[in-house]
Amino acid sequence: HHTPPAHQASPVHRPPVQHGPPPAPPGPPVGRPAAPAGPPPPPPVRSWRGGKKARPVAPPPGRQAPAGYVPVPVRKRRRWPWVLLLTLACCCGCPAYYGMPMASQYPAAASLPQQVADLRLREDPRNAQAAQQLETQTRAAHWLAEDTFAGIYTTNTGKRVTVFGGTGFRFAPSSDADGEIERLTEQYALSDVQVVESGVRGRHERCAVGRSEGTGVVVCTSVDHGSITTGVFTDLSVDDSARLLATLREQIVTKKS
Template sequence: MLMVTLLSIACCCGCPAYFGKPMWEQYPATASLPAQVADLSLRTDARSENTIRELRTDVQNAHLLADDTFAGVYATRQGKTATVFGTTGFHLTPESDAEDELTRLTSKYDLGEQQVVETDVRGEHQRCAVGRSDGVDVVVCTWADHGSLASGVFTRLSLADSATLLGTLRKHIVSRD
């Protein structure tokens, strides 16, 4: 009888806690773009501001139920750029949301095959693909978790370096409420 009771408690409490933990750890979330991330500086020139407005409008139109949207253009002194844009809000299926977001961006950035990037965090998923934008080679990476979804467009970086940088940006931009 004791064994049945313990098994019942494990099934009734343990399973929901196991599957629900990433949700309550990752949602709700807010986003704030810092002025500096690693060697990247947030750009505030007119061209960057125009890009930010366009990206935010595009993200808002694609994700009508998002809590909030954000976008920013970062650059290094050496000319590498990282453009990041996304949303905060609840995502029940972050793995498929990451795949869908990168698929949505495929025609805009002429992306090749998506590659899954391991994150080692339950509920957090990342994908990247190589493409082109305005005649320049780019890497586009997307992350999704239960509280946020965002993409980064990187120039002059490898796919692996872009994926790592997206993780760094995520840690500096997204905070959990």
């Protein structure tokens, strides 16, 4: 046998060069099926505050309920009855609330009684002429009124009360009460206008202090949806004048049947 020299290196074995496509990657082990690819996760839902609202997590596939478990369906709350009740309340309650004073105060009729409390109607020629002139002015100021009235009452102690007004429908009694005081401001030099609580829904009253022929007077007006009644009082305070006007209008103005 021939021994090669020591400086001669042994040949290097290189892997054979393969031609063609690379081998496929190894597949899953035999006996275990590959897990199916599920749908992509849904995007997060943002709440009205700007944060992320977590979605309910679905149970993993293949999970079974325990023995004896019976699923109970979740009943959704129905909100439509509350919406329906609210709609009915708005449609029926509001017109009834605002329409009841109108129905109870209009139409109205007016007539001057001969006596109210300790007041007596003066029908002598001088006072009758003054009352007629006052009624004419009232008709000119309230030309939409269905009827007008005016009268002068006095007491045995010398107190004098002049009352006038008219009947007819009034949509805004509060504005009409302010307008009546404004109309009489120059004639009676009115000042210190006060709002008086009538205690009746839909009825608005105003009182002011003034002068007539050098005498101090209090002018009060009471307006509702069916009538306006104004009184000029002498030798009375504002509170007493307001109370006496309420008594007068209860006797003068009545609701038509």
